[in-house]
Amino acid sequence: MFSFDPYSPAVDADPFPFYKTLRDEHPCFWSPEAEMWVLSRYTDIVTALNDWQTYSSASGNLMTELPNRAGSTLGTSDPPRHDRLRALVQHAFLRRNLEALAEPMRAIAREAVAEIKDAKEFDFIGDFSSKFTVRVLFAALGLPLGDEQTVRDKAVLMVQSDPKTRAKGPEHIDAYNWMREYAAGVIAERRKNPQNDLISHFSMAEIDGDKLDEMEVLLTTTTLIMAGIESLGGFMSMFALNMADFPEARRQLAANPELIADAVEESLRFNTSAQRFRRRLQKDVTLHGQTMKAGDFVCLAYGSGNRDERQFANPDVYDITRKPKGHLGFGGGVHACLGSAIARIAIKIAFEEFFKAIPEFRRVEADLPWMPSSTFRSPLRLVLARP
Amino acid sequence: MSKVTFIEPAGNAVDVDVADGWSLMQAATSNGVDGMEAECSGSCACATCHCYVESHEELLPAPAENELAMLDNVAAERRSNSRLACQIKMSDALDGIVVRLPATQV
Ligand code: HEM
Ligand code: FES
Numbered sequence: 480m481f482s483f484d485p486y487s488p489a490v491d492a493d494p495f496p497f498y499k500t501l502r503d504e505h506p507c508f509w510s511p512e513a514e515m516w517v518l519s520r521y522t523d524i525v526t527a528l529n530d531w532q533t534y535s536s537a538s539g540n541l542m543t544e545l546p547n548r549a550g551s552t553l554g555t556s557d558p559p560r561h562d563r564l565r566a567l568v569q570h571a572f573l574r575r576n577l578e579a580l581a582e583p584m585r586a587i588a589r590e591a592v593a594e595i596k597d598a599k600e601f602d603f604i605g606d607f608s609s610k611f612t613v614r615v616l617f618a619a620l621g622l623p624l625g626d627e628q629t630v631r632d633k634a635v636l637m638v639q640s641d642p643k644t645r646a647k648g649p650e651h652i653d654a655y656n657w658m659r660e661y662a663a664g665v666i667a668e669r670r671k672n673p674q675n676d677l678i679s680h681f682s683m684a685e686i687d688g689d690k691l692d693e694m695e696v697l698l699t700t701t702t703l704i705m706a707g708i709e710s711l712g713g714f715m716s717m718f719a720l721n722m723a724d725f726p727e728a729r730r731q732l733a734a735n736p737e738l739i740a741d742a743v744e745e746s747l748r749f750n751t752s753a754q755r756f757r758r759r760l761q762k763d764v765t766l767h768g769q770t771m772k773a774g775d776f777v778c779l780a781y782g783s784g785n786r787d788e789r790q791f792a793n794p795d796v797y798d799i800t801r802k803p804k805g806h807l808g809f810g811g812g813v814h815a816c817l818g819s820a821i822a823r824i825a826i827k828i829a830f831e832e833f834f835k836a837i838p839e840f841r842r843v844e845a846d847l848p849w850m851p852s853s854t855f856r857s858p859l860r861l862v863l864a865r866p
Numbered sequence: 867m868s869k870v871t872f873i874e875p876a877g878n879a880v881d882v883d884v885a886d887g888w889s890l891m892q893a894a895t896s897n898g899v900d901g902m903e904a905e906c907s908g909s910c911a912c913a914t915c916h917c918y919v920e921s922h923e924e925l926l927p928a929p930a931e932n933e934l935a936m937l938d939n940v941a942a943e944r945r946s947n948s949r950l951a952c953q954i955k956m957s958d959a960l961d962g963i964v965v966r967l968p969a970t971q972v
Contacts, residue, residue: 522885525896528908529887529955562932569911573939790896804904805895815907823905 481505484512485542485755485778486645491849491856494754495795498783507767512645513542513853515757515776516769519783521790521807523766527758527779528812531557534758534777536814542757542778542853543640543647545655551694552702558813564691564699565817567684571619571677574820580619584825587614588832596836600843603719603861604712607833609635612712615825620703621676622665633657634708635850642851655701662700677703711822713752713850713857718826720861721746721797723842728799733838736831742799743826747785747808749797752857754782756810781807782856839866868961873920874900875969884956890965891915891952901967908952913939914971915951920964923947926954942968 481504483497484490490497501508501519508517518524527534537557539549548555553564570576591611595601613631617624636654640647647655669679682696691699721742722729732738757778764771771777784807786794791803809816816822840863847858870893872880878900884893894902894915903914913936919926926949929937933953937944951965 521896525892526885526887529889529892565909565911566932573911574905575939804898804902805892809907811892811907813909815909815911817909817911819906820912 482512483508483510483517485510485853486512486640486642486851488642488849488851491642491851492847494780494782494856495786498780498786501780502783502787502789507769507771509769510778513776513778515542515778516771517778517780518766519780519787521784521787524779524781524784524807525811527777528810528814531813533761533764534779535761536561536758538759538776540756540758540814541638542755543645545637545647546652547694548698548702551698553699553817554702554706554814561813564695567691568677568681568699568703569817571680572817572821574824577619577821577824580615580821581824581828583618584615584828585832587611587618588829591829592832592836598865600862600864603863604716604858605860608712608715608719608829611829612708612715612825615821616704616707616711619677619821620707621669621674621678622704623668626661630658630661630704631708631712633661634705635712637705638709638855639850639852645853658701658704659697662704663697666696666700707818707821709855710753710816710818711825713855714747714822715826715829716857716861717750717752718743718746718830719863720842720847720858721749722830723840723861723863725797726841728797729834730838731799732830733834736827736834738799739827739830740823741802743823744803744806744808745797745799745801748791748801748803748806749785750856751782751785751806751808752855753808753810753816754856755780755854779810781810837863837865840864841866868956868958869963870956870960871962871964872899872901873964873966875967876900886955886957888956889952890917890954890956890963891950893956894951894967899967901969901971902951903971904952905972906952910936910950910953913937913941913950916940916942916968916971917949917951918945918966918968919947919949919954920966922960922963925959929953940968941970941972 540554613627633654666682673679809819843862905914906912
């Protein structure tokens with residue numbers, strides 16, 4: 480009997496064989512372990528993303544949801560409330576409004592590279608990407624420096640889940656509560672002492688004259704910090720992993736940094752860190768002969784849609800010349816990633832600087848320690864060695 | 867399913883069949899049509915899915931406030947028939963619609 484358990488370490492390590500069986504044999508699959516339906520084909524996922532009225536995010540979008548987020552953040556609310564919340568923060572994340580961050584980002588990248596450039600062996604995550612992402616996010620959101628390392632550690636912990644209980648464990652909830660306290664402190668500080676930064680604007684914003692409620696300000700800020708740091712860091716480690724595993728591609732990028740942008744798109748398709756999100760049905764839907772009931776949860780397996788040969792030719796081949804338009808690495812529709820532009824810019828700059836100093840490397844561990852998470856997929860540690 | 871004809875920046879006409887409810891943007895990206903960037907994946911946040919609607923214009927719902935605001939950011943010339951392709955959903959009524967893609971999106 481086929482099973483698909485997004486809490487199992489086997490799925491954390493390699494979901495792709497499971498996805499293939501799902502797409503070919505069970506395109507509308509009930510997973511008793513996850514207690515939800517799983518959609519795995521590209522077209523079914525896109526159709527669901529187009530229809531937020533049926534596939535609602537308001538009961539939470541993380542596969543294993545954190546307490547009280549449902550209804551109160553961008554990723555966990557539906558239009559029209561969602562659109563108004565998004566309109567308040569979106570401006571800061573438009574590509575043209577991020578240009579001013581490019582030079583500070585490059586300085587941050589150079590500083591982080593300098594710390595490892597003479598090491599024979601280093602952990603890409605602990606020694607490079609986590610330092611880079613947290614500093615970039617602090618610069619983008621206007622957070623006060625000082626607590627970066629703790630903020631980063633908590634952000635990574637709060638997206639994990641316990642493989643045994645199939646729920647958030649006390650350490651994950653503690654990390655989330657810590658982040659809320661931290662966000663509350665920053666919000667209070669910025670209200671007293673407004674700056675020209677995103678959190679100041681957001682914490683004072685009003686929607687149609689009715690002020691955002693405290694919960695929305697607090698949880699949206701908390702989520703921005705979590706989404707920003709964890710997603711960006713997780714994806715950077717997947718990109719570095721691809722660069723270690725596909726040396727031909729890496730050499731082309733090191734020789735010609737212009738190609739980094741296309742390789743990032745292919746990595747977002749090939750093995751994106753944001754593998755699976757969920758929605759909740761607002762009405763019965765019949766698909767591939769199964770009837771999913773109103774109230775049921777549905778997993779949208781973006782990582783599987785991205786490997787669907789019905790959409791992408793030779794989907795299991797990593798090909799930096801592919802230009803995979805329409806990939807699901809940032810989701811799609813009203814809830815598509817708010818941070819896609821800043822993520823693209825930051826990754827490009829980080830790897831331009833990284834390849835300049837470290838063009839040749841290989842990975843040291845054949846089996847990686849994968850993060851236990853039903854939503855995200857990335858290693859906890861990625862040791863790289865130089866020749 | 868209904869049909870869209872995209873006119874690519876180089877002038878080629880490309881016919882695509884699209885499922886109801888899919889956007890013009892998705893019709894183009896999922897079929898490799900040239901001239902569509904769609905950097906924000908359809909969240910009305912990038913203005914790189916700009917298109918000129920050349921038929922059926924009177925049948926389209928008027929652009930919502932967020933689309934109008936984002937249309938201010940298009941890279942190519944903004945014309946009276948400028949729309950964001952990610953905000954236009956296909957339906958039977960739009961069968962046969964003709965959509966021209968601009969020379970530049972960024
Ligand atoms: C490469 C890095 C990243 C990846 C792969 C990624 C991926 C995603 C995906 C797949 C979604 C859709 C979730 C859903 O369908 O429910 C999403 C949403 C979101 N992301 Fe990202 N993300 C990244 C970086 C960032 C950054 C840097 C930020 C913030 C600065 C961010 C903030 C958000 C927010 C706020 C949402 C919710 C948007 C909404 O519902 O309107 N992300 N992200
Ligand atoms: S795809 Fe970004 S605005 Fe349409």
